[in-house]
Amino acid sequence: MGMKKRIFIFGIFSLFVNIIFLASESNNPEIPKYKLIFLGDQHVGKSCILNRFWNDTFTEEYQATIGLDFQNKNVQIDNQDIHLLLYDTAGQEKFRSLIPMYTRDANIILLVYDVTSKDSFLHLSDWLKIFTDNEIDIKDKIFAVVGNKTDLNDRREVKAEEGEKFAEEKNFIFLEVSAATGDGIEKLFDVILKKMLKNKQKLLPPPLPQPQPKPQIIKKQKIGWKIESEVREKDCCCC
Ligand code: GDP
Ligand code: MG
Numbered sequence: 001m002g003m004k005k006r007i008f009i010f011g012i013f014s015l016f017v018n019i020i021f022l023a024s025e026s027n028n029p030e031i032p033k034y035k036l037i038f039l040g041d042q043h044v045g046k047s048c049i050l051n052r053f054w055n056d057t058f059t060e061e062y063q064a065t066i067g068l069d070f071q072n073k074n075v076q077i078d079n080q081d082i083h084l085l086l087y088d089t090a091g092q093e094k095f096r097s098l099i100p101m102y103t104r105d106a107n108i109i110l111l112v113y114d115v116t117s118k119d120s121f122l123h124l125s126d127w128l129k130i131f132t133d134n135e136i137d138i139k140d141k142i143f144a145v146v147g148n149k150t151d152l153n154d155r156r157e158v159k160a161e162e163g164e165k166f167a168e169e170k171n172f173i174f175l176e177v178s179a180a181t182g183d184g185i186e187k188l189f190d191v192i193l194k195k196m197l198k199n200k201q202k203l204l205p206p207p208l209p210q211p212q213p214k215p216q217i218i219k220k221q222k223i224g225w226k227i228e229s230e231v232r233e234k235d236c237c238c239c
Contacts, residue, residue: 034083041123047069068087068095099130108142115153116152145172145174
């Protein structure tokens with residue numbers, strides 16, 4: 001089977017899993033849902049940032065993300081519960097065609113690069129092309145530029161000022177983190193989630209209302225009618 005065909009089948013499969021997943025997840029309409037997506041080259045540490053935030057764990061062993069992975073959780077920010085859906089993408093070129101589909105309705109975009117890799121930083125502009133190439137409206141979305149692996153400072157190829165300048169020009173949030181030590185991770189999510197709440201982001205559509213169980217209503221009506229008619233009969237006899 002050709003690679004394009006395999007990617008297409010994978011795309012359909014992941015969309016299907018995604019729909020089932022969203023349908024089965026916490027459907028409490030009172031808790032607003034927000035969607036966050038990680039973008040960036042392979043190996044920059046997207047999955048590790050997610051694991052550090054989610055489980056406070058880190059592993060040096062590389063586990064490639066295949067296509068797309070997602071996590072969801074209720075988190076509290078400023079005393080408000082929100083339901084956060086996190087989409088972790090694979091950086092490989094062959095999976096990029098899948099990304100626009102998930103990026104369109106994302107509320108937050110994390111553009112991740114590795115501070116020890118100049119290339120991964122330069123490629124951020126290519127990742128941003130996803131939005132222009134697919135005519136995705138970015139005005140309601142929150143973007144954050146995230147420089148990861150600050151623990152490897154001696155191998156640094158990108159200065160903090162460079163990342164800051166890139167983000168500032170585009171009016172994006174900028175933060176440096178280390179998934180390995182956990183440095184800056186909590187602050188990153190605190191800053192982006194607070195900004196998102198402040199901006200009163202559009203909520204994802206609430207789940208469809210469940211249909212009322214009709215048989216129960218019919219039964220009630222029948223009983224009501226029966227009681228009413230019995231009373232009338234009694235009244236009738238008294239007369
Ligand atoms: P992804 O392809 O962007 O999802 O990258 P991963 O999260 O899988 O990480 C790629 C590699 O970088 C793995 O071997 C991680 O252990 C390593 N890594 C990720 N974050 C850090 C970090 O903050 N510091 C260090 N030293 N290594 C990291
Ligand atoms: Mg990954």
